[in-house]
Amino acid sequence: MEPLWIIAAFVFGAAAGRIGLPPLVGYLAAGFALNHFDVQGGETLENIADAGVTLLLFTIGLKLKLKSLGKPEVWAGATIHMLITVAVLGAGIVGLAVAALPYFRSLSLPGILLVAFALSFSSTVFAVKVFEAKNEMPSRHAAIAIGILIMQDIVAVVFLAASTGKMPSLWALVLVAALFVLRRLLERFMDRCGHGELLMLFGIVMAAAGYASFEQVGLKGDLGALVFGMLLANHGKASELAERLLSFKDLFLVGFFLNIGISGTPTWTALGTALLLAVAIPFKAVLFFGILTRFKLRSRTAMLSSLSLANYSEFGLIVGSIGAAKGWIHSDWLMVVAIALSFTFVLAAPLNAAAHTIYSRMAGRLKRFETAVRLKEDEPIHPGKAEVGIIGRGGVGAAAYDEMTRRYGDVVMGMDFCMETVSRHRELGRNVIYGDAYDSDFWERIDLADSRIQVVMLAIPNPKTSKFAVGQLQDLGFKGKVVASVRYEDEIELLKEAGIDAAYNLYEEAGLGFADHVCNQTGYCPLRQDDSSLSMQTRIGIDKIDKRG
Helix, strand or coil, rough: CHHHHHHHHHHHHHHHHCCCCCHHHHHHHHHHHHHHHCCCCHHHHHHHHHHHHHHHHHHHHHHCCHHHHHHHHHHHHHHHHHHHHHHHHHHHHHHHCCCCCCCCCCCCCHHHHHHHHHCCCCHHHHHHHHHHHCCCCCHHHHHHHHHHHHHHHHHHHHHHHHHHCCCCCCCHHHHHHHHHHHHHHHHHHHHCCCCCCCHHHHHHHHHHHHHHHHHCCCCHHHHHHHHHHHHCCCCCCCCHHHHHHHHHHHHHHHHHHHHCCCCCCHHHHHHHHHHHHHCHHHHHHHHHHHHHCCCCCHHHHHHHHHCCCCCCCHHHHHHHHHHHHHHCCCCCHHHHHHHHHHHHHHHHHHHCCHHHHHHHHHHHHHHCCCCCCHHHHHCCCCCCCEEEEEECCCCHHHHHHHHHHHCCCEEEEEEEEEHHHHHHHHHHHCCCCEEEEEEEHHHHCCCCCCCCCCCEEEECCCCCHHHHHHHHHHHHCCCCEEEEEEHCCCHHHHHHCCCCCCCHHHHHHHHHHHHHHHHHHHHCCCCCCCHHHHHHHHHHHHCCCCCCC
């Protein structure tokens, strides 16, 4: 059946993409279609799905910093939301049971609490797929959402231990202590793996080892993969390893979404019950938004985080299976939860894809829920004496910052939407601020009218974000030059239509830059003054920037 799974996933995923939906919606639909024709997933598909989730959590760990979990909006936000959700959904289910609706009328009090608890979780897989599709994993709203999901995962571990009556083995303490000892050894081994397939295999082995070792001591295997990733998060190759595992993870996660859709044959009653449960998703999203804004987050950050969490979790199926084994709920509830989970994915996917558009249209109303007190990173921005603004602190942006500083002195300001990146550059003495170019609120906070900025360089991998930034600069009446880096020719046309002054093709210009570097370093073909110090300005049509005291 494996070829049929692959063909169905490709056809439905491509069809979803053609109508503007994320491919994961197509994978879910493929699972439903295969189920309709009595095609079963079996153990093979379950193993593929489990491998995808394990690699997903391992790569999350590679990018996770422990201190992010200590923020009040993360640990307190997750706890408050879960308690309120269980209480409200539990009360709603009691009402449906009193109304004698199918499935609900047979629930006992433990069963009601179990179902409400299962529905209080949000999907880590869904959230990460959404953020990765939009290149937003390093963003502040993604970090908050992922932190909340990890807190939920910790609650899940406690529940599993309590519900099964099987506490983690005493060896769990030994394992945790051993990890701190082995960390340096693992980092040294990672150093020796080079940059090829051996590094990728090392990552797969670490993810599998984390899963297996935690399972052996009575802990959740997925949590083990996450912890092993966190052990290596500070290594210089952590980002490279995550990138290496990206394709494998995405491929296996196709099996995860297929497995949900193919998990059983629904009845009309089950479909109706699942749809009724899915109606509660707006409540979850609004509650997350309300809680996060109470922790002084801006409405945009709170909304983007909330939309990514507006779904049910695959963990609900695990909770349901435990409840069925204990006799708290009927086994038919497993099908209902699986269908409700699928419905929420289908509903939430297009909403998250259009999240920025939704916010731009509702910003005025949403800002009313913000607190009067601002967090430090949300205060107004004054560029000071900066004359060059570089947005994006990846490899391209960082190199551009250093080169422009070398040429023109201390008149350069950088910006990035990852707080960790901003902090790292500030520690090195660079003038870098926090901000998201796809955030209309950011452009309202920055004072360009009285600034000395003459050039804005967009070193952003997503051309849609660059296009948005160009539009915002035009709306603010910016009279300077705007230049963007691109990777493909069609991106140049997109940005030209937006009004960009010039585009820098990274792939084409890499050879030119390499040649310039060789000439300058070896003296083989020394450049004339008018070709060297001003070569970049000549190519992009920007007049020389006068340094002002």
